[in-house]
Amino acid sequence: MDKIIQAGLSIQPSTRYIAYGTAGFRTLASDLPMIFFRTGLVALLRAYETQKFIGIMVTASHNPIHDNGLKIVDSNGEMLPISWEKFTEEVANTKDLAGTLSERWPSDINGTVLIGADNRPSSSSLVDCIKVAVAAAGGIVHDFGVVTTPEFHYLVYKSNLSGNFENTDVYIDYLRSKASALFNNFPGGERYERTLDLDCAGGVGMNVMQILNYPWINLYNLDPAYLNTHCGAEYAHKDRKLPRSMPIGNKCASFDGDADRLVYYYGKEDLEVLGGERLTVLYAAALNKLMTQEGVQGKITVVTTGYSNSASINYLKDQGINCVIVPTGVKYLHEEAHKHEISIYFESNGHGTMLHHSAKLEEFKAQNAENVANFLALANRTVGDAAADLFLAEASLRIMDWSLNDWLNVYQDIPNLMVAVRTPMKDVIKNSWDQMEILEPVDFARNVGEIISKYAEAKARTLIRPSGTEPIVRIYVEAVSLELCKQIIEEISKLL
Numbered sequence: 100m101d102k103i104i105q106a107g108l109s110i111q112p113s114t115r116y117i118a119y120g121t122a123g124f125r126t127l128a129s130d131l132p133m134i135f136f137r138t139g140l141v142a143l144l145r146a147y148e149t150q151k152f153i154g155i156m157v158t159a160s161h162n163p164i165h166d167n168g169l170k171i172v173d174s175n176g177e178m179l180p181i182s183w184e185k186f187t188e189e190v191a192n193t194k195d196l197a198g199t200l201s202e203r204w205p206s207d208i209n210g211t212v213l214i215g216a217d218n219r220p221s222s223s224s225l226v227d228c229i230k231v232a233v234a235a236a237g238g239i240v241h242d243f244g245v246v247t248t249p250e251f252h253y254l255v256y257k258s259n260l261s262g263n264f265e266n267t268d269v270y271i272d273y274l275r276s277k278a279s280a281l282f283n284n285f286p287g288g289e290r291y292e293r294t295l296d297l298d299c300a301g302g303v304g305m306n307v308m309q310i311l312n313y314p315w316i317n318l319y320n321l322d323p324a325y326l327n328t329h330c331g332a333e334y335a336h337k338d339r340k341l342p343r344s345m346p347i348g349n350k351c352a353s354f355d356g357d358a359d360r361l362v363y364y365y366g367k368e369d370l371e372v373l374g375g376e377r378l379t380v381l382y383a384a385a386l387n388k389l390m391t392q393e394g395v396q397g398k399i400t401v402v403t404t405g406y407s408n409s410a411s412i413n414y415l416k417d418q419g420i421n422c423v424i425v426p427t428g429v430k431y432l433h434e435e436a437h438k439h440e441i442s443i444y445f446e447s448n449g450h451g452t453m454l455h456h457s458a459k460l461e462e463f464k465a466q467n468a469e470n471v472a473n474f475l476a477l478a479n480r481t482v483g484d485a486a487a488d489l490f491l492a493e494a495s496l497r498i499m500d501w502s503l504n505d506w507l508n509v510y511q512d513i514p515n516l517m518v519a520v521r522t523p524m525k526d527v528i529k530n531s532w533d534q535m536e537i538l539e540p541v542d543f544a545r546n547v548g549e550i551i552s553k554y555a556e557a558k559a560r561t562l563i564r565p566s567g568t569e570p571i572v573r574i575y576v577e578a579v580s581l582e583l584c585k586q587i588i589e590e591i592s593k594l595l
């Protein structure tokens with residue numbers, strides 16, 4: 100322990116308490132060196148306790164370029180169990196590191212920590228902070244270098260399966276082989292639009308797409324200097340503006356900076372974004388069609404959050420599909436999705452994937468349902484994956500023979516608006532578990548309730564919660580018109 104404390108003296112301390120939020124630690128890169136050093140120790144401890152490789156992904160996803168962050172990736176390639184988050188946060192922020200670790204820290208600590216990072220300029224010096232910690236503790240580090248978040252999750256999973264450090268080829272081969280199997284069987288008909296303009300957000304997803312090199316996908320925003328700046332999935336989804344340098348007219352899609360989110364749109368000024376809700380509906384339609392064609396049965400469950408447009412939930416329910424609402428953050432969606440034999444989970448912002456029980460896949464294979472099996476196997480089962488989702492979406496559009504317009508016309512969105520408000524209320528607002536209700540402050544909840552009931556006939560609904568990744572409160576409103584959404588947001592903002 101002395102050696103660790105000594106090594107920590109060379110690391111710049113954080114200036115404030117930093118929480119393990121919706122998606123790990125995420126803030127200004129300059130505030131993170133000590134958080135990285137200490138998270139390295141937690142990952143090593145988890146590696147020791149599980150006797151498996153544990154990963155740390157260095158990324159701030161869709162955040163601006165000056166931010167950074169990290170998340171611990173568990174040995175199965177999935178997210179760190181929620182039960183470990185509190186301890187991680189304590190270790191990262193404690194004033195007494197030796198004291199906080201002492202109860203759990205074994206004298207014979209050993210283990211291997213795998214590291215991956217997106218292409219932010221601050222990543223390599225922060226990775227060094229993890230390396231200093233793990234080395235001082237006597238552990239081993241294997242650095243995968245610059246990778247996408249889903250690529251890293253997949254590599255952690257595969258490395259633990261084989262007991263060796265796998266390389267990127269494993270991930271590329273998985274994507275290429277599973278996608279080709281579907282693309283060969285489903286060339287698409289007359290309505291399918293055969294080219295795609297892809298906004299890579301200046302992020303690391305460009306590397307994967309350049310290696311895969313599909314001639315029908317044109318890549319844009321390849322300069323890392325523009326990371327998430329007026330481009331990327333978050334910009335398209337939240338600002339609803341055409342990302343920089345994207346051409347007008349064609350079918351387009353955007354990745355976010357670390358390539359775990361995907362949204363679609365036609366290249367035009369006022370975007371109609373097809374996000375997570377639309378991907379959910381598309382996958383469900385294609386999978387149901389394949390199951391009917393191949394004469395097999397499976398029950399699809401959809402898992403999402405309160406941010407999903409109510410029209411999508413109503414549509415899915417009308418199709419007889421069970422929908423479960425969980426809190427914001429894919430860790431909650433992923434956990435719930437595991438409970439169902441086939442599940443599609445997405446956040447509205449395009450972050451999600453599809454899971455299945457292995458026994459169900461074996462059953463489909465035994466029934467010679469080759470296309471159903473390929474469809475399920477193309478989804479990244481460790482985490483949301485923009486590249487895998489892009490190929491699933493394109494395969495689905497071919498299976499359905501849909502243009503983007505056909506996909507848009509499956510149901511009509513209820514008009515909606517989301518704004519971010521900087522307010523001290525961020526620290527006092529408490530929500531119900533599924534975040535659909537405000538519990539505290541009680542008078543704020545009552546006042547919001549009165550505003551919403553005034554517009555009950557206009558189908559008004561709101562979701563107000565403190566962000567877990569930014570110092571803001573998010574207000575989301577749905578109502579029959581955009582003007583009304585704006586008015587309701589204005590009225591609610593006055594309460595904050």
Ligand SMILES: CC(=O)N[C@H]1[C@@H](OP(=O)(O)O)O[C@H](CO)[C@@H](O)[C@@H]1O
Nearest residue numbers: 121122428429446448566567568569
């Ligand atoms: C409304 C919204 O898009 N919230 C995002 C955002 O979380 P917040 O806690 O809302 O800041 O970032 C998370 C991490 O990427 C993502 O899981 C989540 O969906």
